[in-house]
Amino acid sequence: GAVVSQHPSRVICKSGTSVKIECRSLDFQATTMFWYRQFPKQSLMLMATSNEGSKATYEQGVEKDKFLINHASLTLSTLTVTSAHPEDSSFYICSARGPLDGELFFGEGSRLTVL
Amino acid sequence: LAKTTQPISMDSYEGQEVNITCSHNNIATNDYITWYQQFPSQGPRFIIQGYKTKVTNEVASLFIPADRKSSTLSLPRVSLSDTAVYYCLVHNNNDMRFGAGTRLTVKP
Numbered sequence: 469g470a471v472v473s474q475h476p477s478r479v480i481c482k483s484g485t486s487v488k489i490e491c492r493s494l495d496f497q498a499t500t501m502f503w504y505r506q507f508p509k510q511s512l513m514l515m516a517t518s519n520e521g522s523k524a525t526y527e528q529g530v531e532k533d534k535f536l537i538n539h540a541s542l543t544l545s546t547l548t549v550t551s552a553h554p555e556d557s558s559f560y561i562c563s564a565r566g567p568l569d570g571e572l573f574f575g576e577g578s579r580l581t582v583l
Numbered sequence: 584l585a586k587t588t589q590p591i592s593m594d595s596y597e598g599q600e601v602n603i604t605c606s607h608n609n610i611a612t613n614d615y616i617t618w619y620q621q622f623p624s625q626g627p628r629f630i631i632q633g634y635k636t637k638v639t640n641e642v643a644s645l646f647i648p649a650d651r652k653s654s655t656l657s658l659p660r661v662s663l664s665d666t667a668v669y670y671c672l673v674h675n676n677n678d679m680r681f682g683a684g685t686r687l688t689v690k691p
Contacts, residue, residue, distance in 0.1 A: 474626075502679050511670070512627070512681040561626045563679070572617070572672075572679060574626030 471495055472564050474575030481552055482583055488548045489578045491562030497542035498564035502572070503535075506559040518545045552582040587671050587682040594688050601658045603685050605671030608652045616647060616654045619670045621684070627670060630656065661689045 471494040481487050491501055499520045504512040516526045516537050524537035534556075536548040545564075549556050563574045588606040595601045607616070615634055619627035631638055633645040633654070644657040658665060670684040 472626075504681075511683050514680045517677075517679075559624065563626070571629060571632060572619075573629065574619075577624065577626045579624065 472498075472562065472573045472575045474560075474562055474578050476578060477576060478579045478581075480581045480583060483553055485552055486548055486550045487552055487580060488546055489560055489562075489580075491545045491547070491564070491575050493543045493564045493573070496564075496567050498545075498566075499542060500565045501539060501545040502563045502565075503537060503545070503547050504561045504563070506561060506577075512561060515547075549580065552580070554582045556580065557582045587673055589669075589671055589682060589685045591683065592686040592688070594690060595661055596690050597662055598660050601661050601665075601687060601689075603656045603658075603669055603671075603687070604653055605656070605673075605682075606653045607671070607673045610651050610673050611675065613675045614651075614673050615675070616645070616651075617672045617674065618643070618645065618654075618656045619672065621668045621670065627681075630669075661687075663689050663691060665689050 473492045475490045479487055501518045503515045506512045514527050515530045516524045518524045518537050518539040520539045520542050526532045534550055539545040559577050559579050561577045563572045566573050617632040618630040620630050621627040631643045631645045633647050635647050638645045646655040666689045668684040668686050670681050
């Protein structure tokens with residue numbers, strides 16, 4: 469089946485720095501990718517919808533200047549957490565819509581820890 | 584977006600059949616119903632998707648009544664490794680928000 473890969477799987481950074489997380493669709497082209505964040509014991513919260521070649525659509529309450537999303541190609545979307553703060557520590561998950569019947573494939577997730 | 588309601592948690596024993604029901608009273612004509620499984624610190628994994636009636640694959644069955652206001656995920660003969668959170672999504676491919684999910688615990 470289709471595979472979506474995220475990198476890095478774990479990252480630790482200092483407050484004030486920026487961190488980039490990559491999401492790649494390995495064997496299919498994805499015009500639409502979704503970014504989620506998940507806190508412990510909670511559900512996935514949709515942050516933004518990323519469409520190739522256009523600006524991402526952010527959910528209400530998500531700061532677009534803090535969480536920069538770039539979807540420059542049909543196989544790669546990136547999420548950059550700028551000026552990271554300890555409150556940004558979370559599990560970030562991306563997904564890509566597959567080529568058939570809109571099935572959604574998820575990456576393995578990236579755990580961000582901001583010190 | 585059709586909101587979904589699922590039981591917060593369920594317990595079962597190895598070898599039993601587990602049925603998790605999801606309510607989605609406001610489902611739209613062009614919405615699909617998809618179920619995902621998530622283990623801790625992993626991304627969700629696709630289980631099954633349907634539009635109406637019954638769908639079956641190698642791991643589960645999905646029952647959808649005619650009015651489509653609910654759906655039931657059926658897991659036959661669960662094992663300890665099926666302990667996970669199960670999410671029901673109702674979507675039209677453009678809005679992929681998750682509900683709270685059901686935490687299934689399978690006991691020996």
